Every structure is written in structure tokens, then in C-alpha cells.
Amino acid sequence: MIQKYANPARFNRLAATLLPWFAWPAAILIFAGLYFALFNSPPDYQQGESVRIMYVHVPSAWMALFVYTCMAISCAVGLIWKHPLAHIAAQAAAPIGACFTFVCLMTGSLWGKPIWGTWWVWDARLTSVLILFFLYLGFLALQNAFDDPARGERSAAILALVGLINVPIIHYSVVWWNTLHQPASVIKMAGPAIHSSMLLPLFLMAIGFKLYFLTLLLLRMKALMMARRARGMSMAQLHHQAAE
Amino acid sequence: MQMLSEFLAMGGYGSFIWAAYGTAAIVLLGLLYLSLRELRATGAEIAALEANSPRRRRMDDEDGDEIK
Amino acid sequence: MTRKQRRMNFVMLGLATLGTAAALVLTALEDKIVFFYSPTDLVTKTTIPKNQQFRVGGLVKEGTWKKPENGLTHNFTVTDLRHDIAISYKGIIPDIFREGQGVVVLGKVQANGIFRADEVLAKHDEKYMPPEVAAALKKSGKWEGGKARAE
Amino acid sequence: MKFFGENISCVRGERLVFRGLNFAVEPGGALVLTGNNGSGKTSLLRVMAGLNRATVGKIAWSDGPISDDPEKHHGRLHFIGHLDAQKPVLSVGENLEMWARLHGGTDEKIAMAIKKLKLDGFEDLPGRYLSAGQRRRLSLARLVASEAPLWILDEPTIALDEGSVAAVRALISEHRDAGGMAVIATNVELGLSDTTKLDMRDYAAGQDDIWEGVS
Amino acid sequence: MKFFGENISCVRGERLVFRGLNFAVEPGGALVLTGNNGSGKTSLLRVMAGLNRATVGKIAWSDGPISDDPEKHHGRLHFIGHLDAQKPVLSVGENLEMWARLHGGTDEKIAMAIKKLKLDGFEDLPGRYLSAGQRRRLSLARLVASEAPLWILDEPTIALDEGSVAAVRALISEHRDAGGMAVIATNVELGLSDTTKLDMRDYAAGQDDIWEGVS
Amino acid sequence: MNALALILRREIRLSMRQAGDSAIIVLFFVLAAILFPFGVGPEPNMLARMAPGVVWVTALLAAMLSFERLFAPDYEDGSLEQLALGPAPLETVALAKAAAHWLTTGFPLMIAAPLIALLYRLPDAGYNTLLITMALGTPTISLIGTVGAALTLGARRGGVLLSLLVIPLIIPILIFGTAAIDAAIGGYPFRQHLLLLGGFFLGALVLTPIATAAALRQALE
Amino acid sequence: MNALALILRREIRLSMRQAGDSAIIVLFFVLAAILFPFGVGPEPNMLARMAPGVVWVTALLAAMLSFERLFAPDYEDGSLEQLALGPAPLETVALAKAAAHWLTTGFPLMIAAPLIALLYRLPDAGYNTLLITMALGTPTISLIGTVGAALTLGARRGGVLLSLLVIPLIIPILIFGTAAIDAAIGGYPFRQHLLLLGGFFLGALVLTPIATAAALRQALE
Ligand code: HEM
Ligand SMILES: Nc1ncnc2c1ncn2[C@@H]1O[C@H](COP(=O)(O)OP(=O)(O)OP(=O)(O)O)[C@@H](O)[C@H]1O
Ligand SMILES: Nc1ncnc2c1ncn2[C@@H]1O[C@H](COP(=O)(O)OP(=O)(O)OP(=O)(O)O)[C@@H](O)[C@H]1O
Ligand SMILES: [Mg+2]
Ligand SMILES: [Mg+2]
Numbered sequence A: 001m002i003q004k005y006a007n008p009a010r011f012n013r014l015a016a017t018l019l020p021w022f023a024w025p026a027a028i029l030i031f032a033g034l035y036f037a038l039f040n041s042p043p044d045y046q047q048g049e050s051v052r053i054m055y056v057h058v059p060s061a062w063m064a065l066f067v068y069t070c071m072a073i074s075c076a077v078g079l080i081w082k083h084p085l086a087h088i089a090a091q092a093a094a095p096i097g098a099c100f101t102f103v104c105l106m107t108g109s110l111w112g113k114p115i116w117g118t119w120w121v122w123d124a125r126l127t128s129v130l131i132l133f134f135l136y137l138g139f140l141a142l143q144n145a146f147d148d149p150a151r152g153e154r155s156a157a158i159l160a161l162v163g164l165i166n167v168p169i170i171h172y173s174v175v176w177w178n179t180l181h182q183p184a185s186v187i188k189m190a191g192p193a194i195h196s197s198m199l200l201p202l203f204l205m206a207i208g209f210k211l212y213f214l215t216l217l218l219l220r221m222k223a224l225m226m227a228r229r230a231r232g233m234s235m236a237q238l239h240h241q242a243a244e
Numbered sequence B: 001m002q003m004l005s006e007f008l009a010m011g012g013y014g015s016f017i018w019a020a021y022g023t024a025a026i027v028l029l030g031l032l033y034l035s036l037r038e039l040r041a042t043g044a045e046i047a048a049l050e051a052n053s054p055r056r057r058r059m060d061d062e063d064g065d066e067i068k
Numbered sequence C: 001m002t003r004k005q006r007r008m009n010f011v012m013l014g015l016a017t018l019g020t021a022a023a024l025v026l027t028a029l030e031d032k033i034v035f036f037y038s039p040t041d042l043v044t045k046t047t048i049p050k051n052q053q054f055r056v057g058g059l060v061k062e063g064t065w066k067k068p069e070n071g072l073t074h075n076f077t078v079t080d081l082r083h084d085i086a087i088s089y090k091g092i093i094p095d096i097f098r099e100g101q102g103v104v105v106l107g108k109v110q111a112n113g114i115f116r117a118d119e120v121l122a123k124h125d126e127k128y129m130p131p132e133v134a135a136a137l138k139k140s141g142k143w144e145g146g147k148a149r150a151e
Numbered sequence D, E: 001m002k003f004f005g006e007n008i009s010c011v012r013g014e015r016l017v018f019r020g021l022n023f024a025v026e027p028g029g030a031l032v033l034t035g036n037n038g039s040g041k042t043s044l045l046r047v048m049a050g051l052n053r054a055t056v057g058k059i060a061w062s063d064g065p066i067s068d069d070p071e072k073h074h075g076r077l078h079f080i081g082h083l084d085a086q087k088p089v090l091s092v093g094e095n096l097e098m099w100a101r102l103h104g105g106t107d108e109k110i111a112m113a114i115k116k117l118k119l120d121g122f123e124d125l126p127g128r129y130l131s132a133g134q135r136r137r138l139s140l141a142r143l144v145a146s147e148a149p150l151w152i153l154d155e156p157t158i159a160l161d162e163g164s165v166a167a168v169r170a171l172i173s174e175h176r177d178a179g180g181m182a183v184i185a186t187n188v189e190l191g192l193s194d195t196t197k198l199d200m201r202d203y204a205a206g207q208d209d210i211w212e213g214v215s
Numbered sequence F, G: 001m002n003a004l005a006l007i008l009r010r011e012i013r014l015s016m017r018q019a020g021d022s023a024i025i026v027l028f029f030v031l032a033a034i035l036f037p038f039g040v041g042p043e044p045n046m047l048a049r050m051a052p053g054v055v056w057v058t059a060l061l062a063a064m065l066s067f068e069r070l071f072a073p074d075y076e077d078g079s080l081e082q083l084a085l086g087p088a089p090l091e092t093v094a095l096a097k098a099a100a101h102w103l104t105t106g107f108p109l110m111i112a113a114p115l116i117a118l119l120y121r122l123p124d125a126g127y128n129t130l131l132i133t134m135a136l137g138t139p140t141i142s143l144i145g146t147v148g149a150a151l152t153l154g155a156r157r158g159g160v161l162l163s164l165l166v167i168p169l170i171i172p173i174l175i176f177g178t179a180a181i182d183a184a185i186g187g188y189p190f191r192q193h194l195l196l197l198g199g200f201f202l203g204a205l206v207l208t209p210i211a212t213a214a215a216l217r218q219a220l221e
Helices: A002-006 A008-038 A049-081 A084-116 A124-143 A149-163 A166-176 A196-243 B002-012 B014-052 C003-030 C039-044 C131-140 D041-049 D070-075 D092-102 D107-116 D132-145 D162-177 E041-049 E070-075 E092-102 E107-116 E132-145 E162-177 F003-017 F021-040 F044-067 F072-076 F079-084 F090-119 F124-151 F158-186 F191-220 G003-017 G021-040 G044-076 G079-084 G090-119 G124-151 G158-186 G191-220
Strands: C054-060 C073-079 C084-090 C102-109 C115-123 D003-012 D015-025 D030-034 D056-061 D077-080 D150-154 D181-185 D196-199 E003-012 E015-025 E030-034 E056-061 E077-080 E150-154 E181-185 E196-199
Touching: A008 A049, A008 A196, A049 A084, A049 A124, A049 A149, A049 A166, A049 A196, A049 B002, A049 B014, A084 A124, A084 A149, A084 A196, A084 B014, A084 C115, A124 A149, A124 A166, A124 F158, A124 G021, A149 F124, A149 F158, A149 F191, A196 B014, A196 D015, B002 B014, C003 F191, C039 C054, C039 C084, C054 C084, C084 C102, D003 D041, D015 D030, D015 D041, D015 D181, D015 D196, D030 D041, D041 D077, D041 D150, D041 D181, D070 D077, D077 D132, D092 D107, D092 D132, D092 F003, D092 F079, D107 D132, D132 D162, D162 D181, E003 E041, E015 E030, E015 E041, E015 E181, E015 E196, E030 E041, E041 E077, E041 E150, E041 E181, E070 E077, E077 E132, E092 E107, E092 E132, E092 G003, E092 G079, E107 E132, E132 E162, E162 E181, F003 F090, F021 F044, F021 F090, F021 G044, F021 G158, F044 F090, F044 F124, F044 F158, F044 G021, F044 G044, F072 F079, F079 F090, F079 F191, F090 F124, F090 F191, F124 F158, F124 F191, F158 F191, F158 G021, F158 G044, G003 G090, G021 G044, G021 G090, G044 G079, G044 G090, G044 G124, G044 G158, G044 G191, G079 G090, G079 G191, G090 G124, G090 G191, G124 G158, G124 G191, G158 G191
Parallel strands: C084 C115, D030 D181, D030 D196, D077 D150, D150 D181, E030 E181, E030 E196, E077 E150, E150 E181
Antiparallel strands: C054 C073, C054 C102, C073 C084, C102 C115, D003 D015, D003 D056, E003 E015, E003 E056
């Protein structure tokens, strides 16, 4: 079934149908989320207005982990079942994940200064996220480091799988170590420790970010498939001319 | 006017909050812009190559070639 | 030995090693690795070298924080509800610093027993709510803040 | 035990190099690949050895495809490409011994290989002192130093002088007489008798085949 | 302008490879080096190019020994050895252009070289996609892309298919007709007319000669 | 003789024949460690505080330098091709390579580490723990390094890319290694750090040969 | 076009084509600088004290990694042979190579240095001097590195040997570079340090191409 969409033309058509279903809801949800986040949600009893950073920090942090996990799964599919779309998806996802990770680091840092009293500490959560960021960069660098693009995508895929151990470490770092970063607020046994008036914009933004990710993913995959075809065509034309 | 500046000040956290939202917006929208630009550039490249090729084969051919 | 058997042996050996690895890691995680020490540690662990910087974490004890007159030097006590340590800090404190709040301070114990901090970080818990809700909770006696993150 | 391939296509550097190629080698047989520069001889040899994957198609022995048990396949072949797998700081003897032993070669076999490739007297010479042709002969010595039914040779006579070319020819005949098989890519006439020819030009892919039939 | 060497001995890896060798090439002449593997062909070519020093003896043009003005000597020669001096990330055209320009080659010359070596159509192809023979042809294209009276070629036809070998043969004849000279080491018959042969075996040094004549 | 022993013997022979190789790694280690006092200033207190960190970081950087040539020569001269075509699975080859790397590099580093610590006037209580952490940490570094080396084989600027890939993966070892020494000096318990280092080692022992073999297969395609 | 311009153009083209190369060097720089807080502990005071030293030492180590591939690819694929056989003297080749190395590596390092300093909370007074010392020091490092790279060409474990040769030669630059920054932070005069760095640079500019050319000639024999 999925094999079918390895055809660039068919993939293009699928992307064209899906795109509006991702792009528009993403825009609407993010705008609604922003409205609630900035205008229509209460300040925190402790942190005051600064809590509003949460509405970008937490969704992008979740995306950083989510995108990496998706990327690693897609890499595994590419390595085991040799489906070319899988590598393209991973390749398309990596820069998006790197961007979300960067946003998570920056917003966390900007939140940490007023609340903790420091931009940065080397605690387990912050350090492991930084490592995640470097894994993304390493993935991208490895991908582009080879003359043969096929070699690059497979080597990078192996790296992505090796680095997957980092994801549970990031998530549980606040449990395993005494970190300055707070423990989980939302996904916990006893139910969210966040008041519903703050939970609403958080979820709006989180879902909006996911859809935005899917939008970008489709766009980038399309571009990558076209680039691949362009390379193949130019190569073939060269050889053809040469053979004549 | 005063309401606006009060809103922008965000109870003293304005600079942090706007910097956070600003970075997020720049990074995420920047990526969108770059992706779209890349898409357009490769589209143009393919068009040029197709114009060059002896037997034309369009990207949206109904049953085009396939990588499986 | 056939190829299948040999491969099976390798898989078993690998799984056993991985199991041992997991056991080691889990044993290690039984006692948390510390980013900071508690005031109790300072009392029970006599080996803490007094000439080194380290981190102490706990809650700011109610009624010990005097707003400094000159606006810079803060004196307060950090507690883990069992032991206390007196802290002196010259500098800007984080915004959410208040009595009952979790803090992590970095510094040295001085000859007079007072801990001179070079850095004060505020540690907060995972609860987020509007101020009205917090007030209501406090009133109704369901408030259980404070002791949450004092380990 | 037959070694054969069916409907093989190969993509290198995102270009389809050849497609729909079939071949078969019987014990005692020799397959000689010819074709222009760039027609895909080296690519095909690497696919046969299992170093590269065929993009489409199947390579197999009578008892199953090579992908089922790559190690068994590797145990059945010797591959001599352009790279010589020799260390300049190891002596000729040490260089040869490593590869021979890996494939189960014995001391006598190794001694015989040294003699057949006219490397006697060089055993203790460090690899860095060898000339182009001597180095090539040391690579070829691996064929004799341990046994394997299938020899895969990429332009084996490159850089060899006349006498050595004759020696290699004799080696291949001997191997085939003993029931071995050989696949040889070459641009020059080797003077082997009774070979199957495979002209790569017959399987060349046209410009429009880029995405076709690629799995 | 004659290019010649007198009484040359060469030590490589502490072994005397050849000794007492004399040679001379006149304009239009071609010197073909033959000899067993390891007889010193490559060594002699490198000495001629000025990459290695002769242990004893003198190499000179009619207007003076090459050691007097190495840069002038280098400006007069093209050396094609086993290494190809090509970058996989540069295109065929860029690879060729670099060396051609260094020796003062012009755009037309470069275009002609590409055509003569049948590389047209490959100009924009990255070097990494070339097969063994294509890569060799790109090396040989340097001979045409800029002019030099002396060509020093180490086994130029290695890895080439038949058509390309013929093209190289034509190239060398053309060069000689225009008054150029060539020194070529080879293990195979090249089919050039009117060449001077130099058999390296005639200058081989015996076992006892190791320390003799070594300066 | 089986493949593992054959490869080990060859690697060790190669490193013996190319005399002084591991000596050079150790020398680099010492030199890099000497650089820091130049940059930071030679106050004894400060140096003693830095000692565990500097020893570990420089050992890491020294090891990093040696990774680049772990597979590259074999790749370039075709030996890797021949190893892949041998009857032994590539996982065995990967393990043998890692073992050889540790014997010729990690082990000498471990021996040299206390000397550098001496130079930095590490407090006496730290030496034992330093040795134990190095003994547990350096093999893990060798194992992780082989993955990185295999992944970047044939890549452009492979050496730098390799460091980029390997450093994040090695950071935990560095953290727990130095934390254990710091704890030992301060008189705190450090059992948990050692347990973690041991766990990392065993985990890497099983998982990295698989990743390395997969990466090598890609490299040869 | 003369040989110097030809070679420069080729080197820059190569580094462009192999996209992201200098980006990777800078990344390594950042990564190595990040390692130290792990080892040493994250106390802000101490980090600020270490900042000039760490920036300089890690920049040096990053540059060191890039030296290894300065001539090696050209040596291995025969380009160096051809350059030596070209009509331009080898001294020109050496100079062009050093210039290209600085443009593609030293310059990006110089740009990245203030960022790392920021991470270590270098006092404000130090940034200008940091930039100036890097601007004077990195070209000298490139020049000295070319000598080392040429000397170790074809040597076994060349990379490590190279570092071993180059580090002692570079130590003075490191010393005066960090001393100047320390002086600037402390409010002392630092003109003499800068003068010395400038002197080193000019000296190296004249002497190193000669040494490099001689070493290359040896390597090709
Ligand atoms: C550079 C600094 C920071 C980094 C790298 C960072 C990273 C992360 C990550 C990766 C998560 C997702 C964890 C998961 O889903 O398992 C997260 C969640 C969170 N972070 Fe941060 N963070 C930083 C600073 C902060 C600060 C300063 C605050 C608040 C004062 C904060 C509050 C939160 C909250 C509330 C969550 C949601 C927890 C949940 O999943 O329920 N973070 N952070
Ligand atoms: N490593 C590679 N990566 C990508 N493409 C390659 C690679 N090697 C070869 N090719 C391409 O595959 C085609 C076939 O190359 P191959 O080396 O198999 O040819 P060949 O028949 O062995 O030629 P020759 O006689 O010149 O050795 C070439 O035209 C080349 O463009
Ligand atoms: N780099 C080197 N260092 C030391 N000795 C060498 C080196 N290269 C070759 N030799 C020695 O010099 C002798 C001559 O080698 P050379 O390469 O000149 O031979 P050749 O005639 O070109 O042989 P072939 O036909 O095999 O290429 C060889 O026997 C070898 O032992
Ligand atoms: Mg070939
Ligand atoms: Mg030769």
C-alpha cells in the first residue's frame, strides 16, 4: 500500500490532498492557542505572567521528543524494509526536529532566567536536551557528509537509532536525578497538576504544533523527492549525452 | 495606549516572554519559508531538466515511474 | 554447530549481558544522583570538605527571610524540615524566591557555620494554577504545597 | 553447484547502470565480462560478491539465494578487485597469511601460493617495497593460499608482465579443471579457452529508465 | 632540444634497483621502457620527472641538468602516473581545468582534450561517478589540455577499453609528429611505430651491487 | 585460529610494527593536559579542582583523535572489503577492532592518567577511583568510538564529524567518571556512579558491535 | 591566472562543494568547549576564570583536527605530485594552502569564539581583545599547522604525530593570547601581547612556507 506512494507523482498528489487538511487546522489551532495564551489565560499564583512562556516551551519540548522518535522509527523502517520513502521522511523531519529542540532550549532558557535565576545549569534535563540537539545536528551533518546520498541516509539512520536511547533519558531525567527542572506536570499518574484554564491553551498549541509539523514534513518530503528525481535526471542526461 | 504598554510589559516579564515567542516564531516560520523556497527551486530545476530531455516525461504522469 | 545454533547462542549471551547492564543501572538509580545536597546531608555526612563549593537544596524556612535594607544582602535559612542551615547571599534573587519556596544555593560553608552563597536558584514544583485558585485551595485546607519537593 | 543471477538491475550513484541481466556459471565454467569503460563490469562483480546489493533481481547458488546466508556465500568465494588489502608495514608473508588463514588456508597452501606467483624470496620483504606488478601478484596469491569454488576477478592482469600473465592463465585453467568456477572482468584478451562471454553493452539502460524497475 | 640521462643508478628502499643506465630522447622520439615487474620502470620515470633523485648520474636537457632549474624542467613535462590527481566532488571539467590552467592551458585546448578523450557530455559529472577507465581517460586528458614537449607516461593504457587504447595511440603519434617526445613504461604492446626500446633488465643490479656506486 | 583472534593479532602486530603509536597517543594526552595550565593560570587550588575534569576530557580528546584511523586505512586499502567477504560475521570484526583499539590506546591512557593527575595535584583520595573509572570508561569509549568511526567512514572531514557524533554519546561517561572522582575526593559515596559506568560498558559491549557492523556494511556498498 | 590564485580558488571551491565543512569545525569547537563544564563542574565564577583559556585551547584543538586533512587528500590522490610538477615553486603552493586553510577554518573559529565566551560568561571587557588576539593568532596557527601537516605526511598515525609537533610551536600564541585577554579583563595594559602576536604572525608568514615546501619535497620522494 505504502509502496505505492514511493512514486513521486503519486506522492505529490497525496501530499496535495492532505496538505490543506494539515495546514489550515494548524494555523487555526495555533492562532486560537496564541489568543488564549496571551490574552485569555490567568497568570500563575507563583510565577505570575512568566508562565505564558509555557505555551511555547512545553509544546516545542514535546515536539522535540516526538519528532526524534518518529524519525528513528522511520529510519528503522528504511533500514529493515528498505522503503525509500522512510529515509526521505527521516531526512525531512530532522531539520524540523532540530528547530523545535532549539526553540525548546531557547524558551526554556528565557524562562529559567526570571524563575530559576539562571539562563542555564548543567542538570540532567537540560544536558540531555542539549545532547538531543547535537544528535539532530549530527544526523544532518552525517547525512550530507557523503558523496553518495544513499550512503549518507543509511549511515545517518543508524546514528538516529543509536541516539534513540537519549529520548527516555530526557523524559525520565527529572525522576531519576535531582534536577533543577521541575518534574512532569501534565502526563502524570494523578492527572495534570495544571489548572484547566492553563491546560486549554497548552493543548491547543500542542496539537497546533503537531499539525504544523505534519505540514512542514509533507512540504519537505515533496521537495526532497523532487530533488532526488532532478539528480537522477541530470545524471542520466549526462550519461546519455556521453553515450551518443 | 496604557493598556497596550501594560500588556506588552507582561508584569515585568515582557522581555522574556516576547523574546521566547519571537524566537519561536522566527525559527518556525523561517523553516517554513526555507522549505517553500527549496520546493520552488527544485521545481524549477526539474522543469529545466524536462525541457532539456529528448523524450518529455512530466512529473505528474498518471502512471509514472516508481521507486519501490 | 549449525549457523542457527551459533546465532542462538550469541543472542542468548547478548541478552544476558544486556540484562546484567540493566540490573547495574537500576541498582545505581536506587539512590538518586545528586545535583545538590540537603541540610540533613550536611549534618550526617561529616566528610563534606568545607573549603569547596557545593550545592545545598531545600525550602526557605518560614519567617527567616529578612528583606535586606541595603537591597542586596539576603539572609535566610534553608530547611528540609529536619535540619536547617543559615545562608547569606549578596546579589539578585530569582523572582519567585519567597518563604516556603524551594531553592538551590551554591557556595561554601564559612568558619562561622554560615553558608555563603554565590548563586541562588529557585526550584519550583509542577503545579500551575491561577492565584485565585491557590487562595481558595489554601482556604479550604487542601493545600499541600511546601513539603512536596524538599528531598 | 551452479552460481547464477536472474534479472539483475543495478543503480549506482542514482543512475541505472544495467538492467535485466541474467548469468549462470557451472562448475568448471568461466564467465568473462567485457564492455566499454563505465558499462558496469566492476559494479556487477561487486554485486556478485555480495558487497553491493542488486537493486532488482536475485543472485543465488543452487541451494539458495546469497542473501539467505551471506557468510556461507562469502566462504565460497575469492574476490580480487582493484584494491589490494595489503599493509605496507607487514611482510609479504604476513600479508598473505592473514587472508589465507581467515579462509582456512594451511601453511602448505600458503607456501605453494608464494611459489606459484613467483614471490619466493620476497616473503620477508615489507609490503611497501613492492612494485605495482609485484603487489598485484601478492593479491592474486590469495587465490591459491586458500580454496574457494568461485573466483571473482576484476581485471586480474593489470600491471602484470608477460610471464606473470601466463602464470595467471595457468592458475585459472587449473582451478577450472578441478571443478572451480571463475567470473572475470577484463578489457584485454586473456586467452582462456571455453569461456562464456557476457557483453555488458547488451544490458545497458537508456536514459528514460531511471526510475523503472528499481525496487 | 634533447632530453637525456647518463649513468643513472637508483636506490629504492635501500636496494639498488638499476645502475649505469643511459638514455636519450630526441624531439619526435619515443622511449618505451619494458622489463619485468619490479625492474625499475616506475622508479626511472619518477627520476626523470624530478620527483625522486637519482642516486648517481645526471639527467639533463641540452641546455643543462634538470637540478639547475627544477621549475623550468617541470614546465616542460607532463607526468601521468598511477595516481589520478582528481577530486570526487569536482566535476570532470573542473578537475581537468585546474591542471590545464596551471600549465597555461587555454579554454579551447581544454575543450579539445575533453573531446579527444571521449569525455564530452561528462563535463559536469562529479568525478566520483567515473569508472576505472573513465578516470584514466580524464588523467590522460591533461596531456592535450596544455602543451609540454615531454610526456612521461606510466602504463597509460591500464584499465582502458580497446577504443580508448587506439585513441591514446593516435594521441602519442600526433604529439611526436609535432616534435614532442614521450617516455612510456608499459607491460603490454602499445603498437607505436619507430620507438626506442629500453629493457630495464639490461641494467638490473646484481645482489652484490647493493652498496656499489651509491653516492 | 578464529577470526577474532586473527584480527586481534594482526592489529596488535600492526601497532607494534608502526612503533610508538600508542606512545604518541599518550604523549598527546600529556601535552593537551599541559596546555590548560597555560591557558588557565597555574594556581594549585584551581588546578586540583580541575584535575578530574581535565584528565577525563583530555583522555577523551586523545581517544577521539585515534578513532579516525580506526577503519580508514582498512577501508582505503581494501582490507575492510576482504574482512567483510571473510567467513566471519562483521559483528565479530567490529568487536575485534574495538578490543584492539582499547588494548593499543585505551589501556595506555589508563596507565598515563594518574601521572597527569599527579601533575595537577589531585588529592590522594582520588587516585583509586580515577583508575577504576578509567578502567570502566575507556573500553566503553572504544566501543562507542568504533560506531562513530564506522559511520563516518569515507565521509568528508570525517575526523571532525566523528568527534561531533561521538562526543554527545560519550558525555554521560565523562559526567559519571568525573563525578565519581569528585565524590571520592569529597568523601561521598560513589558506588552508584561506578555501577552506572559498568552498566554502560556492558550495554555498549552488546549493542555497539551490531551498530558498527551495520554501518560498515553501508560503507562498503 | 597565477598558481596562488588557482590553488586558492580550488581550495575554496572544494570546501564549498563539501558543504558544511567549516560549519563542522566550528561545531566541534563548541562541543569541546561544552565538555569542560561537565568535567570541571558548572560553577559560574570558575567558568568565567577559565573562559579565555578554554576558548583558546579548544580553538587550537579544533584547528588541530583540521590540519590532518590539509595535505593528506592531495597526497593520496596524486594532486600533490602534480602541484610539485607544476611550474610554480612549492613555496607558493604552501602559502596558498595556508591561506585557504585560514579562510575556511580559522576565520569561522574566530567568529564563533565570542559565542563560547558568552557561554562561559566572560566579563564584558574581554570580548574585544578576544577577537583581536584570535584575528592575529589564527593565521599564525594555520601557517604553523601547514608545516606540521607537511612534515607528517604519509607518516603512520599522522594526526597524532602532527598534534605532537604543532602543540609546542603554538604554545606561545596560546600564552600571549590568553594573557592579553586576562589583562584586558583585569584592566591592565595588553599592547605588548598584541605586538608579540603580530610579530609571530609576520615571522611565520615568511618562514613557514619555506619549511612547508621543504617538507613536501621530502614527502614526495
Ligand atoms: C533550557 C532550559 C529547559 C529545557 C532544555 C527544558 C526541556 C524540557 C523538556 C524536554 C520537556 C519535555 C519533557 C517530557 O515531555 O518528558 C520539558 C517540559 C516542561 N518544562 Fe522545561 N526545559 C527548560 C526550562 C524550563 C523552565 C525554566 C521551566 C519552568 C520554570 C520549565 C517548565 C516545563 C514544564 C512545565 C514542562 C511540562 C512538563 C510535563 O511534561 O508535564 N522548563 N522541558
Ligand atoms: N562508487 C560509485 N558511485 C556511483 N556511481 C558509480 C560508482 N562507481 C561507478 N559508478 C558509475 O557506474 C558506472 C559503471 O561503473 P563500473 O565501474 O561498474 O564500470 P566498469 O564497466 O567497471 O568500467 P571500467 O572498464 O572503466 O572499469 C559508471 O559509468 C559510473 O558512472
Ligand atoms: N616507494 C618505494 N620504496 C622503496 N622501494 C620501492 C618503492 N617502490 C618500488 N620499490 C622497489 O623498487 C623496485 C622497482 O620498482 P618499480 O615500481 O620501479 O618497478 P616497475 O618496473 O615499475 O614494476 P611494475 O611493472 O611492477 O610496475 C621494486 O622491486 C621495489 O622493490
Ligand atoms: Mg571497472
Ligand atoms: Mg610500475
